Amino acid sequence: MGDSVKHLLPVEFMLKFLKTITQNNSHRRLFHVTVILSLIYAIINRRRKQRALQANPARGLPLPPGPWGWPILGIMPSLAGGKPHHVLTEMSKTYGPIMSFMMGSFRTVVLSDYDLIKEAFAKSGDKFSDRPKVFMFENIHPAGAGVVLNYYETGNWKDNRRFTLRALRKLGMGKAAMMEDRIIEEAGFVIRSFDQQQGRPFRSCDFTNLAVANMINSLVFGKRADYDDPVFLEVITKMLDLFKHLGVCLFNFIPMMKYLPGSGYWETAKIPKFFEDMWYRPHVMEHVKTFNANHIRDFVDAYLHEHFLKEGSHYHYDDAAAMGAVGDVFGAGLETTSVALDWVIMCLTKYPEVQEKAQRELDEVVGRHRMPQWADRQNLHYVMAMLDEVMRWSAGGPFGVPHSPIEDTEFRGYFIPKGAVVIPNLHAVMHNPDVFPDPGAVKPERFLNSDGKFVKHEHMSQFSVGRRACVGEHLARMEIYTIVTHIIHTFTLRAPNGDTDSIRTEGIMGLSKNPCPYKLCAIRRTDTYDVTEIPMDLLSDDNNNNNTLDSNNNNNEAKHCVH
Numbered sequence: 001m002g003d004s005v006k007h008l009l010p011v012e013f014m015l016k017f018l019k020t021i022t023q024n025n026s027h028r029r030l031f032h033v034t035v036i037l038s039l040i041y042a043i044i045n046r047r048r049k050q051r052a053l054q055a056n057p058a059r060g061l062p063l064p065p066g067p068w069g070w071p072i073l074g075i076m077p078s079l080a081g082g083k084p085h086h087v088l089t090e091m092s093k094t095y096g097p098i099m100s101f102m103m104g105s106f107r108t109v110v111l112s113d114y115d116l117i118k119e120a121f122a123k124s125g126d127k128f129s130d131r132p133k134v135f136m137f138e139n140i141h142p143a144g145a146g147v148v149l150n151y152y153e154t155g156n157w158k159d160n161r162r163f164t165l166r167a168l169r170k171l172g173m174g175k176a177a178m179m180e181d182r183i184i185e186e187a188g189f190v191i192r193s194f195d196q197q198q199g200r201p202f203r204s205c206d207f208t209n210l211a212v213a214n215m216i217n218s219l220v221f222g223k224r225a226d227y228d229d230p231v232f233l234e235v236i237t238k239m240l241d242l243f244k245h246l247g248v249c250l251f252n253f254i255p256m257m258k259y260l261p262g263s264g265y266w267e268t269a270k271i272p273k274f275f276e277d278m279w280y281r282p283h284v285m286e287h288v289k290t291f292n293a294n295h296i297r298d299f300v301d302a303y304l305h306e307h308f309l310k311e312g313s314h315y316h317y318d319d320a321a322a323m324g325a326v327g328d329v330f331g332a333g334l335e336t337t338s339v340a341l342d343w344v345i346m347c348l349t350k351y352p353e354v355q356e357k358a359q360r361e362l363d364e365v366v367g368r369h370r371m372p373q374w375a376d377r378q379n380l381h382y383v384m385a386m387l388d389e390v391m392r393w394s395a396g397g398p399f400g401v402p403h404s405p406i407e408d409t410e411f412r413g414y415f416i417p418k419g420a421v422v423i424p425n426l427h428a429v430m431h432n433p434d435v436f437p438d439p440g441a442v443k444p445e446r447f448l449n450s451d452g453k454f455v456k457h458e459h460m461s462q463f464s465v466g467r468r469a470c471v472g473e474h475l476a477r478m479e480i481y482t483i484v485t486h487i488i489h490t491f492t493l494r495a496p497n498g499d500t501d502s503i504r505t506e507g508i509m510g511l512s513k514n515p516c517p518y519k520l521c522a523i524r525r526t527d528t529y530d531v532t533e534i535p536m537d538l539l540s541d542d543n544n545n546n547n548t549l550d551s552n553n554n555n556n557e558a559k560h561c562v563h
């Protein structure tokens, strides 16, 4: 055929090709067999599709629109620049608020509009209440343990969630006073640590991360840890590290990538076991030995109590389930709140005028001779508006935690297959210019009504919405409010040398978006409430050297900041 073929049209080429092969007897037989087999395959396939369609009409619908991706990688190369939240928000302007594409081997659907997210996660029953089986999620607990990463089909996510909510309420999440005491105690340690810097530049997250970890430690295990306990410090550092790998990293979506040098997989995969062996299990075992059903001290006791009640004298300790329950509250409560708190402190340092207004309101409402309390929030309208505004502006968890449909599903006329990764683009929701004009600016006033009163906005969705929405929202809000108000009631936060421009507003992406590393100076205000009643020996003297937490915002990471 050679040279003559390239001058022929495709149809002519096919006819010529068929003529050639049917001239030869054995070719002709082979050709007939091939045609017959293809027809049989087509008929069987069509019947199978028709049956599948009758059983599941959603399969006949189109997938949501979206960009074509690369073979194997899907659209992952487009997300590599460190700003996936911006990339996906821009894409949604082309493909619409519900779009789909491949991320590695996963069909991914992104919802970029509040009403769509609410409809999927809250109004559609359990339709979207599963979690996708991405690689790192599967690595954290065995299926069926805990809440955050538990699968719908294991059948116990709902029970575990109900228990966690009940336990958190009983332990004081709903009744302010119990938990507030623990938070106030920890705020005192933060203030002492800030004081020790004597106005010199330092990284505030070195202390605020410890405080958040200690509050969650008190809640889960009933006691705080020392700020210089090396195992505690390692647990926090590794927890913050782990969250970086739960986000958009290659091996999550293309498991074979774990073999690539520098993938980070092997180190990350060991982290959950480290927590269990070094922190969770020793604490839980101690609780099993000292458990008293009439005196529930903390979350672990509540967990043991629940199982004693259920199983009576036949109580069988299930290590995997216990590690899942404890690890979820510890993990979910630590990183998210630390990051949110860090954004608020960073923002107050970067924007002194916002800090000044919050301080002025605190001075007027609380006065200069006591510390703010949770109950004061009813009268601290600007402070409350400022806290919501920073959460909106920073969108520290831009994609929440991905969901997955519990079965092949129809949604707004589109087909969403079981197993798909469904991402709520919370960044897009909280930066929607039609809802929050000039979304890139920090304007607490947008949450104040004409009487200057704080008004909640429904689209504030950093804790997500619906059946899997965060169970720790109340506690997280109380922690952030207390630590922040105690800090700015005691100190004025300043950028080193007054250089606010050096504080960058972009973030570093993992599952959460962390602020870029920054330092600040904490200058004591006059006439402030004194916290010196906290014993000195409970604090490490060398907070600026090796014993400090090697936090997620260390200087090595400055290079990862996106511009």
Ligand code: HEM
Pocket (backbone or CB within 6 Å): 121, 147, 148, 149, 161, 164, 328, 329, 332, 333, 334, 336, 337, 340, 397, 400, 401, 402, 403, 462, 463, 464, 465, 467, 468, 469, 470, 471, 472, 473, 475, 476
């Ligand atoms: C600022 C701090 C926090 C933020 C921004 C945050 C945000 C979130 C988000 C976005 C989800 C996923 C919801 C979904 O899948 O739709 C979630 C789930 C969860 N959060 Fe939080 N969270 C915070 C603090 C906490 C705290 C302090 C705790 C515990 C004490 C906690 C416990 C949980 C649990 C157990 C879940 C899983 C719920 C489920 O899968 O049913 N969170 N959180």
